[in-house]
Amino acid sequence: MQLFNSWYAIAFSSEVEQNKPTSAVIHGQRLALWRTSNGDVIATQDRCPHKGASLSSGTVDCDRLICGYHGWRFKADGHCDLIPAQTSTGSLPRRAQLHQLPCQESQGFVWVWWSKEGLTLPGDAEPSPLPDVGPLPTAGDSGWRVLEGQVDWKAHYLRVLEAFSDLTHAPFVHSGSFGAMAPDQLLPEEHWSTEESVYERVLAPRDKKYRADQGRGLRSWFNLDSSAKREESDDGGVQHIQLWLANISLVRVVFGDFQISLLTAHVPIAEGLTRNLWRHYRSFLKTPLADGNARGRVDRFMAEDQRMVETLVPVTPDLDGRGDLLLGSDVSTINLRKLLREKRSKGQLV
Ligand code: FES
Numbered sequence: 274m275q276l277f278n279s280w281y282a283i284a285f286s287s288e289v290e291q292n293k294p295t296s297a298v299i300h301g302q303r304l305a306l307w308r309t310s311n312g313d314v315i316a317t318q319d320r321c322p323h324k325g326a327s328l329s330s331g332t333v334d335c336d337r338l339i340c341g342y343h344g345w346r347f348k349a350d351g352h353c354d355l356i357p358a359q360t361s362t363g364s365l366p367r368r369a370q371l372h373q374l375p376c377q378e379s380q381g382f383v384w385v386w387w388s389k390e391g392l393t394l395p396g397d398a399e400p401s402p403l404p405d406v407g408p409l410p411t412a413g414d415s416g417w418r419v420l421e422g423q424v425d426w427k428a429h430y431l432r433v434l435e436a437f438s439d440l441t442h443a444p445f446v447h448s449g450s451f452g453a454m455a456p457d458q459l460l461p462e463e464h465w466s467t468e469e470s471v472y473e474r475v476l477a478p479r480d481k482k483y484r485a486d487q488g489r490g491l492r493s494w495f496n497l498d499s500s501a502k503r504e505e506s507d508d509g510g511v512q513h514i515q516l517w518l519a520n521i522s523l524v525r526v527v528f529g530d531f532q533i534s535l536l537t538a539h540v541p542i543a544e545g546l547t548r549n550l551w552r553h554y555r556s557f558l559k560t561p562l563a564d565g566n567a568r569g570r571v572d573r574f575m576a577e578d579q580r581m582v583e584t585l586v587p588v589t590p591d592l593d594g595r596g597d598l599l600l601g602s603d604v605s606t607i608n609l610r611k612l613l614r615e616k617r618s619k620g621q622l623v
C-alpha cells in the first residue's frame with residue numbers, strides 16, 4: 274500500500290555530503306542523492322543508463338555526478354555531458370539522461386515527491402508545497418541540542434505511523450522506560466485533523482504511584498539538571514502528537530520550560546520494512562556529555578515499540594474497520610484511517 278502525490282522524508286540532510294553521493298530507498302525504488310555546489314540536493318535514479326552501475330557509489334565533482342564504472346558524467350538536470358570513451362564522436366545519445374524525483378530539504382531531512390509517474394524528467398512533475406512540520410527549533414538554535422539516529426522495523430510504514438500517534442500503549446509497552454510515569458487513562462484534551470495531518474494534545478498528569486526520585490521516566494531526567502530554576506509542582510506535562518502525510522511524526526513533550534521533541538521520518542523501504550530516521554531535540558542538558566544517555570533512551574523505547582508493532586496483523590492497517598475495535602481513546606488512529614480512506618477514494622492510496 275503506497276500513498277502517491279505526497280512528500281516523503283527519506284534521508285537525513287546530514288547524510289548528503291558535498292562531494293559524495295549517497296543512496297536512499299522509497300517503496301523499493303533505489304535513489305542516488307547528491308549535492309550541487311550551491312547546496313541543492315538532487316534525487317536521481319541509482320542506475321547508470323550505460324550498463325546499470327549504481328550511481329550512488331560514484332563520485333561528485335564540479336557539479337557533476339560521475340559513474341564509477343566508465344566515468345559517464347551527469348549534470349544536475351540529469352543530462353549526460355561527458356562519455357569519456359566517446360569524446361571523439363562529439364554526439365551524446367538522448368537516452369544518456371537520468372530520471373529524477375522532485376527533491377527539497379526541510380527540518381533536517383531530504384524530501385522527495387512520490388507520484389504514480391515515479392521518476393520523471395526534471396520539470397515534468399508538479400508537486401504540492403512541503404508540509405509545514407513543527408513547531409521545531411530552527412537549525413543552529415543554541416537553545417536546543419539535536420541528535421539523530423535510525424532503526425529499521427519489519428512493519429508497514431502506515432502501521433508505524435499509527436504507533437507514533439497511539440498514546441494509550443505507553444503504560445504497557447513502555448513500562449520499563451518513560452511509560453512508568455504515564456497514567457492508564459490518556460484521553461486527549463484536544464484533537465483535530467486536516468487533509469494531510471492528524472493532531473492530538475494530551476495532559477499527562479503526574480502519576481501518584483510515580484516518585485520523581487525513582488530514576489525512571491522523563492521527569493527524573495529533567496531533575497538531573499540541578500542548575501535549572503524550576504517550580505516544583507504536581508502538574509504533569511503536556512504532550513503534542515502530530516502526524517503529517519506521507520510519513521512524518523512529531524511528539525513534543527512540554528514540562529514548563531523543559532521541552533523534548535522527537536521528529537521521525539518513517540521511510541517505506543519496502544511493503545513490510547520501515548526505516549525510522551529520528552531527530553531528538555532537547556531544551557535542557559545541552560552538553561554533548563548527555564548525548565549517550567539521550568540516545569540510549571530513544572533506542573530503548575524504540576525497541577519497546579518495535580517488539581509490539583512487528584506483531585500486528587494484517588500488515589497494512591485495517592482502513593475499513595472490519596477487524597479492529599477502535600474506541601474514543603484511539604482518536605488519532607481513527608482520524609488517520611479516515612484521512613487515508615479519503616486518499617484511497619481519490620485514487621492516491623493504492
Ligand atoms: S555503467 Fe556507468 S559509465 Fe558505464
Ligand SMILES: [Fe+2]
Pocket residue numbers: 436442443446447574578
Ligand atoms: Fe511507543
